[in-house]
Amino acid sequence: FKVSRVETMPIDGQKPGTSGLRKKVKVFIQPHYLQNFVQSTFNALAAEKVRGATLVVSGDGRYYSKDAIQMAAANGVRRVWVGQNGLLSTPAVSAVIRERVGIDGSKATGAFILTASHNPGGPHEDFGIKYNMENGGPAPEGITDKIYENTKTIKEYLIADLPDVDITAIGVTNFGGPEGQFDVEVFDSASDYVKLMKSIFDFESIRKLLSSPKFTFCYDALHGVAGAYAKPIFVEELGAQESSLLNCVPKEDFGGGHPDPNLTYAKELVARLGLSKSSSQVEPPEFGAAADGDADRNMILGKRFFVTPSDSVAIIAANAVEAIPYFSAGLKGVARSMPTSAALDVVAKHLNLKFFEVPTGWKFFGNLMDAGLCSICGEESFGTGSDHIREKDGIWAVLAWLSILAYKNKENLNGGKFVTVEDIVRNHWATYGRHYYTRYDYENVDASAAKELMAHLVKLQSSLGEVNEMVKGIRSDVSKMVHADEFEYKDPVDGSVSKHQGIRYLFEDGSRLVFRLSGTGSEGATIRLYIEQYEKDSTKTGRDSQEALAPLVEVALKLSKMQEFTGRSAPTVIT
Ligand code: VG1
Numbered sequence: 001f002k003v004s005r006v007e008t009m010p011i012d013g014q015k016p017g018t019s020g021l022r023k024k025v026k027v028f029i030q031p032h033y034l035q036n037f038v039q040s041t042f043n044a045l046a047a048e049k050v051r052g053a054t055l056v057v058s059g060d061g062r063y064y065s066k067d068a069i070q071m072a073a074a075n076g077v078r079r080v081w082v083g084q085n086g087l088l089s090t091p092a093v094s095a096v097i098r099e100r101v102g103i104d105g106s107k108a109t110g111a112f113i114l115t116a117s118h119n120p121g122g123p124h125e126d127f128g129i130k131y132n133m134e135n136g137g138p139a140p141e142g143i144t145d146k147i148y149e150n151t152k153t154i155k156e157y158l159i160a161d162l163p164d165v166d167i168t169a170i171g172v173t174n175f176g177g178p179e180g181q182f183d184v185e186v187f188d189s190a191s192d193y194v195k196l197m198k199s200i201f202d203f204e205s206i207r208k209l210l211s212s213p214k215f216t217f218c219y220d221a222l223h224g225v226a227g228a229y230a231k232p233i234f235v236e237e238l239g240a241q242e243s244s245l246l247n248c249v250p251k252e253d254f255g256g257g258h259p260d261p262n263l264t265y266a267k268e269l270v271a272r273l274g275l276s277k278s279s280s281q282v283e284p285p286e287f288g289a290a291a292d293g294d295a296d297r298n299m300i301l302g303k304r305f306f307v308t309p310s311d312s313v314a315i316i317a318a319n320a321v322e323a324i325p326y327f328s329a330g331l332k333g334v335a336r337s338m339p340t341s342a343a344l345d346v347v348a349k350h351l352n353l354k355f356f357e358v359p360t361g362w363k364f365f366g367n368l369m370d371a372g373l374c375s376i377c378g379e380e381s382f383g384t385g386s387d388h389i390r391e392k393d394g395i396w397a398v399l400a401w402l403s404i405l406a407y408k409n410k411e412n413l414n415g416g417k418f419v420t421v422e423d424i425v426r427n428h429w430a431t432y433g434r435h436y437y438t439r440y441d442y443e444n445v446d447a448s449a450a451k452e453l454m455a456h457l458v459k460l461q462s463s464l465g466e467v468n469e470m471v472k473g474i475r476s477d478v479s480k481m482v483h484a485d486e487f488e489y490k491d492p493v494d495g496s497v498s499k500h501q502g503i504r505y506l507f508e509d510g511s512r513l514v515f516r517l518s519g520t521g522s523e524g525a526t527i528r529l530y531i532e533q534y535e536k537d538s539t540k541t542g543r544d545s546q547e548a549l550a551p552l553v554e555v556a557l558k559l560s561k562m563q564e565f566t567g568r569s570a571p572t573v574i575t
């Protein structure tokens with residue numbers, strides 16, 4: 001093949017957000033748009049991570065672009081690994097970087113992941129691209145800042161005139177270029193990941209659970225890439241019925257749906273689990289779960305019961321050592337993102353574990369894990385994971401829950417009362433207390449209005465006395481505000497500092513209000529409001545969460561002048 005240098009000019013707005021660069025497809029297909037970003041990424045990496053290196057290029061199937069492969073060849077990359085049909089889930093990419101060894105002993109040093117994750121797909125929706133490093137995790141801020149700087153000065157990119165490679169068939173295609181050989185290897189999307197899962201969990205005990213008449217199961221991939229893993233794992237390895245898989249055929253546009261596993265968007269699953277008005281009279285399954293487009297998120301449901309993601313990570317941490325072989329030697333530590341509820345903190349304290357609070361986005365967990373400081377971590381945004389890889393992992397979370405259910409019911413499968421998801425959560429609350437939690441999202445708000453609202457909130461923080469008076473005027477039944485700031489994180493491993501990571505108001509009784517602007521949206525601004533209240537008294541942990549949180553919600557909305565700034569009388573989504 002031949003390599004050409006293409007002249008280009010900087011394009012505005014290529015700053016990677018919480019998880020890579022995400023824009024509407026119509027923005028991405030502009031001339032030079034994707035190419036500028038890919039070349040800026042190559043230019044931000046150390047030379048040996050490009051020349052002669054092995055890179056993974058794959059995604060959730062929403063849109064496939066061969067440009068990244070052609071540019072890899074042109075920049076001297078030795079070989080590119082592609083999941084069959086261009087499909088690899090985000091956690092599988094992380095696993096492939098860390099675990100996979102090529103036929104000639106090669107190992108990958110990085111990956112381009114082509115996904116906009118939980119955002120909708122198709123020609124009028126979103127596309128995204130992000131780069132993951134040698135540890136399998138998202139590029140840290142040091143690299144993403146450099147990529148962004150490069151996008152502002154780029155003058156040319158390199159591209160090879162490679163003929164089309166058939167990515168539907170497994171196998172290696174060799175090419176000869178100006179600097180020698182270049183290979184494209186297409187491999188099975190699931191096998192490395194399945195192997196890793198089998199090394200972490202006791203598949204035999206989960207298989208027993210799934211085959212018990214006392215247990216019924218349902219998994220919804222929302223037409224995302226999780227579908228490519230659900231069948232080999234849940235059906236072929238664990239013996240679940242095929243009929244327990246919903247929407248497990250990956251589709252470019254996710255069947256027109258919004259591939260975000262929450263109570264609003266995973267409608268079909270929510271109805272099946274008996275959690276919506278349209279639920280039928282049929283007895284719901286004992287367990288249900290869903291994933292997002294790139295399969296790094298998870299939602300866990302019991303029969304007529306929703307497990308908040310903040311509770312989920314706390315419960316997994318509390319039970320991991322007994323229920324999951326990978327953790328049998330103990331946990332190194334646990335971590336959560338700042339807006340995630342403090343349920344995990346209470347478990348960490350109880351079990352005497354190292355604990356970390358990091359900014360939103362998975363990239364901050366990786367350093368802790370690489371340094372051996374953290375085994376299990378999670379985010380309120382339906383992200384849970386462990387140090388088996390450096391991404392959150394939707395199917396891992398489901399297997400973790402199945403392991404806990406299998407462990408709690410070891411003696412009960414043949415006789416005795418079945419311990420349900422709801423029982424596990426309620427018992428957890430009885431031991432550790434409950435963190436009532438909700439998140440309000442205001443999507444696609446005018447960007448300057450969102451900025452003004454945030455500025456207003458920062459200004460309020462200068463006088464706690466005044467804020468407390470305002471709070472008392474709004475509701476007399478909330479506790480005293482004792483601290484207000486903008487969250488700032490100093491990485492304990494490399495000392496790097498991340499500022500402006502969310503506005504916090506902390507109350508005397510442990511309640512919190514947090515405001516953030518989203519870094520994954522593709523249009524306007526999204527304001528996220530996180531509301532949390534701790535209840536230690538075990539006689540009061542059974543309330544409806546929206547009802548329990550009503551006073552704090554009222555305070556948050558009035559204090560922030562949400563409606564005045566945004567013109568919205570209600571959030572777009574409540575989770
Ligand atoms: C959101 C979530 C964050 C998550 C990120 C990527 O970011 O809040 O917790 O890590 O999405 O998830 P933001 O900046 O929009 O709040 V995924 O599944 O889209 O990679």
Ligand code: CO
Nearest residue numbers: 117118292296
């Ligand atoms: Co995702």
